[in-house]
Amino acid sequence: MVSLYETNVLNQLEEWRSMLLYSHLPSALYTIDSDKRRVVFVGIGSSYWAAKISEFLWREYINSNCISLQSYNFVKSPHYISPNDIFVVFSHRGTKTYSIQALEVAKKVGARTIFITGIGSRDNTAADIRIETCPQENCGAFTISLTSAIARILQWIGLFDNEILKDSE
Amino acid sequence: MMIDNIRLPIKIQRIPTYVTNFVIIGDLIRETISHEVALKISETCYLPVRSFGLEQFLHGPKVTIDKQTSILVFTSLIQPRRESLLTYAKL
Numbered sequence: 275m276v277s278l279y280e281t282n283v284l285n286q287l288e289e290w291r292s293m294l295l296y297s298h299l300p301s302a303l304y305t306i307d308s309d310k311r312r313v314v315f316v317g318i319g320s321s322y323w324a325a326k327i328s329e330f331l332w333r334e335y336i337n338s339n340c341i342s343l344q345s346y347n348f349v350k351s352p353h354y355i356s357p358n359d360i361f362v363v364f365s366h367r368g369t370k371t372y373s374i375q376a377l378e379v380a381k382k383v384g385a386r387t388i389f390i391t392g393i394g395s396r397d398n399t400a401a402d403i404r405i406e407t408c409p410q411e412n413c414g415a416f417t418i419s420l421t422s423a424i425a426r427i428l429q430w431i432g433l434f435d436n437e438i439l440k441d442s443e
Numbered sequence: 444m445m446i447d448n449i450r451l452p453i454k455i456q457r458i459p460t461y462v463t464n465f466v467i468i469g470d471l472i473r474e475t476i477s478h479e480v481a482l483k484i485s486e487t488c489y490l491p492v493r494s495f496g497l498e499q500f501l502h503g504p505k506v507t508i509d510k511q512t513s514i515l516v517f518t519s520l521i522q523p524r525r526e527s528l529l530t531y532a533k534l
Contacts, residue, residue, distance in 0.1 A: 279487055323479040330472040415486035420479065 278413040286418050289408050290425045294434050302403050303430060306386055308360055313340040314385075316348055316376050317364035320416045324364045324390075324423045331424075335431045345372040349379065357384030366411060366419035368395035377401055390423050405430075463491055464512040466504075470497035470524065473517035480515070497524055505531055 276284075313332055315325035322344045329342035343353065345363070349372045355361070361380035365373040368391045377399050381387050389401035393409045407422035428434055465484075469477030474496035481494035495504055497518060505528075508514065514532055518525040 320479060320482065323475050323482075326475040327472060330475070415483055417483070 279415055279417065282411070282413055282418045286421050289418055289422060293408060293422060294425060294429055297406065299405060299426070299429060300403050303388070303405070306360060308430075309336050311339070311358050311360050311386075312356070313360045313362060314355065314380070315340065315342040315362045315364070316345050316373060317342075318345045318370055318373055320420045321364035321366065321370070321373065321423070324420050324427075325362070327424055328362070328364075328427045331427060331431060331433075335433065343376075345370065345376040348372075348376045355380055355383050355385055359383075359385040360388065361385040362388045362390060363399075363401070364390045364423050366392040366395065366407070366416060366423070368392070368398060374399055390426055392419055464508065465490065465492045465515075466500070466508060466512060467492060467494040467515045467517075468497050468500050468528065469494075469517035470519070470522050473519075474499075476517050477515075480517075497522075497528055501527060501531070508532065 313336075315328045315332070317323075317325040322342070325342040325344075329340050332340040347353075359380070361377065363373050363377045363380075368374070368389075377387055377389060381400050381402075386403075387399075387401040388403045388405060389399050390405045390407065392411070393406045395406075395410065397404075405426055407426055408418050411417075411419050425434070467477040467481045467484075469475070477494040477496075481492040484490055484492045493504070497516070501524065516525070516528065518528075
């Protein structure tokens with residue numbers, strides 16, 4: 275018997291492909307000069323690992339002016355944030371209290387806020403830009419949401435070639 | 444980027460025999476992978492798993508491994524500290 279967890283892992287390829295080919299990133303994303311500003315990636319749990327991986331990728335391919343933070347730490351301990359920052363929050367369900375609070379803090383400071391979340395997640399944030407990944411997870415151990423969020427970051431960075439994806443169908 | 448499949452490129456010959464001492468280690472971006480894999484194993488198998496950055500592990504927690512320990516390492520052939528870890532683990 276194949277568990278939901280295994281099914282989700284095996285479905286990742288199809289999910290990434292349809293997301294990258296048929297669901298474009300919001301055009302507003304391309305109006306930010308993201309290569310010239312500091313980018314702060316924030317999350318908790320698996321979303322924190324998404325933030326961490328994004329930080330590595332950003333540093334490798336865009337610029338080294340970026341950090342990743344765990345949302346609880348960000349909210350509970352003073353961190354420097356400027357209106358010139360791009361503040362990226364990962365939350366698949368959109369229900370994580372500290373991640374949402376972190377986003378609100380950044381918004382108040384005047385940073386450009388981006389919310390990377392699952393399709394159908396709660397629309398309870400005032401993020402400037404919302405980027406959707408995959409449908410809501412049906413298993414307690416999240417997998418596809420994490421990798422889909424990373425795929426979105428790769429897409430933003432410009433590391434996906436849609437023609438190749440089409441060819442591999 | 445061509446994605447052909449997500450199956451392991453190798454066949455795992457032996458199932459790890461760990462009971463409670465399973466350590467997952469990664470370097471650089473792979474440290475994050477090690478933490479996430481440890482989280483998934485904990486969540487799905489209800490097993491205690493520890494995860495570390497490679498250099499962090501070599502700076503102290505390495506003393507907690509013994510012959511019963513299973514170690515899974517995410518690293519690269521070009522990372523010099525990989526050899527230090529493997530040498531220590533084999534002793």
